[in-house]
Structure formats: C-alpha cells, structure tokens
Amino acid sequence: MTNIYAVILAAGQGTRMKSKLYKVLHPVCGKPMVEHVIDQISGLHTKQIVTIVGHGAEKVKAQLGDRSAYALQEEQLGTAHAVIQARALLEGKEGCTLVVCGDTPLIQTSTMESLVRHHEKTGAKATILTAHAENPAGYGRIIRGADGSVTRIVEHKDASEQERAVKEINTGTYCFDNKALFDALKHVSNENVQGEYYLPDVIEILKEAGEMVSAYQTESFEETLGVNDRVALSEAERLMRARINEQHMRAGVTIIDPQNTYIGPDVVIGSDTVIHPGTVLSGSTSIGEDCIIGPNSEVRECEVGNRTVIRQSAAFDSQIGSDVNIGPFAHIRPQSSLADDVKIGNFVEIKKASFGKGSKASHLSYIGDAEVGSSVNIGCGTITVNYNGKDKFLTTIEDGAFIGCNSNLIAPVTVKKGAYVAAGSTITDEVPEESMAIARARQVNKENYVQKILPKNE
Structure with missing residues (x-):
C-alpha cells in the first residue's frame, strides 16, 4: 500500500450543538468524537496525520497530544479552505491523503482501508466514500457514468427529480492523490452564496482536467453519520454502544441487557464474565474472566482480576x-x-x-x-x-x-x-x-435514675 496521509477536519464551532464545549470534543461512549476518528485512522499506519483546528484549538491539541500534527484555520471559510491549511505539512509528498471529518466517530479503520485500496486499484486521482441511504434528503448525490466512474456530485437543492431518486450519497470522506489534491485546491473558487471554498469542487476540477474520479460505497450508512446536534450525538452514542457490546458478546462476555449496559471503547473484558443491567464500564478498565459486574455498578479506570463480584x-x-x-x-x-x-x-x-x-x-x-x-x-x-x-x-x-x-x-x-x-x-x-x-469509658449504672427524672403517676 502507498504512503497514506490523513487530514482531519476539526475546526468548526458546531453552533447547532448549543454548547460551551467544542463540537468534536463531545464524547461518544466516554471518548471525544475526534479521538474516535484518530484512533481509527491510526490503524492504517499513516505517515502523518494533520488535524485542522480552529475554535477550541488548544483544547483539541491537549486532548490528542502528539498523535497528530496541527494546522490552524483562523477563519472558517469552508472545507477546501480547511484542507489548504495543511499545505505546508503535506504539499508535494508522494502518496494518498484521506480527508475525514472530526465529527464522524463511527467510521472504522476497515472502511477507510477499503477506500484506499479501491482508490489504488482504480488509479483514480480522487475517490469518494459513498453510502446507500434509504432517505437521502439533504445529502449530495453521486452521479456515475456508464463505466461506474463518478461524473459529478450534485447537491440535493440543485438536483433534478431523476437525480433526487439516486440513493448513493456523498459521506464527506475522500481519498485523494496527495499532489493532485493540493494542485487542485489552488483553483477552488468561493464564488457561491456563502462565499466559501468547498472541497467537493476539487472533484469537478479534477474531472475537467480529464482525471479519473471513482467512488467506493460502504455497506454501512450508519458508520458515516456526522454529528451536528445533540440528537445526532445521541444516535451516535446508541450505535457505538451497540457495536461495542456486540464485540464483547461475540468474544464470550454475557451482557444481560445490552440496551442498558454502557461500556467504553477501551474496556477489556474476559470470557464468561456476566455484565448485569445498569452497569457503566469506562476508561481503560480491564475486567478478568468469570466475574459478575452489576447490576447498577460503575467501574472506571480499574484493573479487576478473575472471579470478582461487584454488585451495586x-x-x-x-x-x-x-x-x-x-x-x-x-x-x-x-x-x-x-x-x-x-x-x-x-x-x-x-x-x-x-x-x-x-x-x-x-x-x-x-x-x-x-x-x-x-x-x-x-x-x-x-x-x-x-x-x-x-x-x-x-x-x-x-x-x-x-x-x-x-x-x-x-x-x-x-x-x-x-x-x-x-x-x-x-x-x-x-x-x-x-x-x-480497650479505649473506652468505664460503664457506670445509676440505680433508680429514671424514677428521679420522670414525674410520678397521679
């Protein structure tokens, strides 16, 4: 596999979250969204990860530490403008560059690896990660040619009735030839209503230059969920929790009621352990084999041996x-x-x-x-x-x-x-x-004391 670089878009303020907390730092199953993304990207053994930061930059850097390099987007002028900020770190390098949004905590290493392999196999200059959406309203549609290549991406508001019937949507995750990406970014215009520089315009620029643009469709639409408000955050939490619980159950852990059991992504549990409802396991907790945890127990950042019982x-x-x-x-x-x-x-x-x-x-x-x-x-x-x-x-x-x-x-x-x-x-x-x-006062009995302090019966 070729050299892989990654750009994580994490500069947006996230006003729809209506929160003092920077959007990509909102936790899903106890871990900030952007950290889920970097965990999965790290599984690709990338040469370099660059996180584009803006609002709350210092807090994001404190969270991710030296797992990433950083580029500052002082003004939020669109997704293409965000990627341009990584030019000093990535421009001219041989290989491919993944561009992933920091608010997509459900995306997995395996999906990105398949995207990169498809990109290499087709010889494309850009490959779009797509998904099948039963209700594609609001998403950009992927319009393919007869040979299966992408002819264009059309936004919902601009789509014809025929194009709106297309259910293959743009997820906002891309794989680019690195040199082609930064060459094309020089030609992206902000001549639109919002006056911003949009990354999908790179696709049009490459197509006009006669370059190959392909698309890889993931089997899981849910994996591509972007979190823009608290409703989507709750949905991401539900999906992530179900994924984590299923992994543990398939590895030999009994979870009595998965819908009411909350296990963090870094928790390790031994086989034949039973987890009862209402239990919360978080941080880097490890639980041994044959344990009984719960009901209604909370264990955080603990190391627990075998056959241990923790109830309520x-x-x-x-x-x-x-x-x-x-x-x-x-x-x-x-x-x-x-x-x-x-x-x-x-x-x-x-x-x-x-x-x-x-x-x-x-x-x-x-x-x-x-x-x-x-x-x-x-x-x-x-x-x-x-x-x-x-x-x-x-x-x-x-x-x-x-x-x-x-x-x-x-x-x-x-x-x-x-x-x-x-x-x-x-x-x-x-x-x-x-x-x-023995360190206590010696007992003294006061005979008839009660009769002295209570009034006599008439």
Whole structure:
C-alpha cells in the first residue's frame, strides 16, 4: 500500500450543538468524537496525520497530544479552505491523503482501508466514500457514468427529480492523490452564496482536467453519520454502544441487557464474565474472566482480576484482585488496592487504601489513607480518622489484626500483627502485637435514675 496521509477536519464551532464545549470534543461512549476518528485512522499506519483546528484549538491539541500534527484555520471559510491549511505539512509528498471529518466517530479503520485500496486499484486521482441511504434528503448525490466512474456530485437543492431518486450519497470522506489534491485546491473558487471554498469542487476540477474520479460505497450508512446536534450525538452514542457490546458478546462476555449496559471503547473484558443491567464500564478498565459486574455498578479506570463480584457499587482508579467480593453499595475511591479474596461489604468506603489477601470490611465503615495487611477483620462502623483539617495521615493495620465494631483509629497510628481492638474503642497509640487495646469509658449504672427524672403517676 502507498504512503497514506490523513487530514482531519476539526475546526468548526458546531453552533447547532448549543454548547460551551467544542463540537468534536463531545464524547461518544466516554471518548471525544475526534479521538474516535484518530484512533481509527491510526490503524492504517499513516505517515502523518494533520488535524485542522480552529475554535477550541488548544483544547483539541491537549486532548490528542502528539498523535497528530496541527494546522490552524483562523477563519472558517469552508472545507477546501480547511484542507489548504495543511499545505505546508503535506504539499508535494508522494502518496494518498484521506480527508475525514472530526465529527464522524463511527467510521472504522476497515472502511477507510477499503477506500484506499479501491482508490489504488482504480488509479483514480480522487475517490469518494459513498453510502446507500434509504432517505437521502439533504445529502449530495453521486452521479456515475456508464463505466461506474463518478461524473459529478450534485447537491440535493440543485438536483433534478431523476437525480433526487439516486440513493448513493456523498459521506464527506475522500481519498485523494496527495499532489493532485493540493494542485487542485489552488483553483477552488468561493464564488457561491456563502462565499466559501468547498472541497467537493476539487472533484469537478479534477474531472475537467480529464482525471479519473471513482467512488467506493460502504455497506454501512450508519458508520458515516456526522454529528451536528445533540440528537445526532445521541444516535451516535446508541450505535457505538451497540457495536461495542456486540464485540464483547461475540468474544464470550454475557451482557444481560445490552440496551442498558454502557461500556467504553477501551474496556477489556474476559470470557464468561456476566455484565448485569445498569452497569457503566469506562476508561481503560480491564475486567478478568468469570466475574459478575452489576447490576447498577460503575467501574472506571480499574484493573479487576478473575472471579470478582461487584454488585451495586462504584470503583474508580483502583487495583482489584481475583475472587474479591464488593458490595452492595460500596465505594472504592481512587488509589485503592484490593488483593485477592478481599471482601468489601455494604456501605463501606475505601479511599487510597490497600487491603492484603483475605482481609475484609463487611459493612458500614470508612477506611481512608490506610495500609491493611492480610487476613484482617474490620468490624462494622470502623473509621480510620485520617484528617485533622489540614493534613492526611496513615493508619497501618498489620496481618491478622481484628478491629472491633465502632472503633475510631486516630491516624497516624499502627495496630500491630495479630492485635485486637475492642469494640467501641478510640485508638490513639500503637497497639502491640498479639495484644488487646480497650479505649473506652468505664460503664457506670445509676440505680433508680429514671424514677428521679420522670414525674410520678397521679
């Protein structure tokens, strides 16, 4: 395959989105639209990607980083004008250039690869990605000659009744001979109602010069969807979610209710894992084999081992081992680490804490800024008191320790190996190995006290 370059059109403001967020940064399944596009283009092993930026340029650059070069379109004067901005980076290079809109998040590597191969096979100077649309209203129609080559693109408003009956439409994605593209761009005029420079005019210029223009029709119209408003954004989300869920199911994952399961594009799930409804998996989360996730659980940027269960709970930016049982209604906050066989039960919150193998906090506890060893039992209502209003402090609970119910561990403090803390204690000093700490007021019974404070019956 020849050298491949790519230009991503991402300079438009997107006023129809009615949003403060730059259009191509609106997420689809948790990832900005333009990043979906660059992910798929990167699968072609391109020599160079150039993203045309305008409104929100710095935010787009921050999102994509060094995965692309950039060219600034200070004024939005049309799609041809946008591509011209890449001249300094691409003009004169041998190969073909893909031009793709940054608001087409559903386009796939395989489709663009087929487009390039068709372009090379036909020897065309330009190849248009087309699709069959049952309702083509509003789209430019592809008019072909007897030999199958493209004679012209006619916009809907300019089309005759016969031309409007054509259902092959222009998707706005193109493959050009790179040198021919930048030569033709010099001749594009803005003599139209909008006073803008349009990329489809390059097709007419090449045709007039006697050059071959072809078209490749993709089988999936949905893949070419451009997102211009919130309605289209919702449709792209639905289609992307269905694609992702199907990929996981075909790879051996059980998704009980795909329409109510939300999995990000970078999530990895092992075989025979079961995902229940209402579950949201996002970021670079990886789930092992034979797990049960959900219902109604959220897992983001976590690594989860095998055979782990997470029910009606939330976990973020944490390491979770194998055979771990979480929930219901537990909260695993960032920078936590749970080793194998750990149990985190209902209404337990873990924050920046590590739990060793086999340890458990079964209910109603807050364990923050803590290092918990293996085989530790933390009783109901335990709190690691880690914050003095200014700084956070570490609580250390060593292997085999037992923390009784309703205990406060005032950090910094250590409960040594095998030690016990009696229920209801407030611990401020180190508890030695194999000892029991009792830190609570002695019980005093006031005989006949109730009779003294209540009025006597008449």
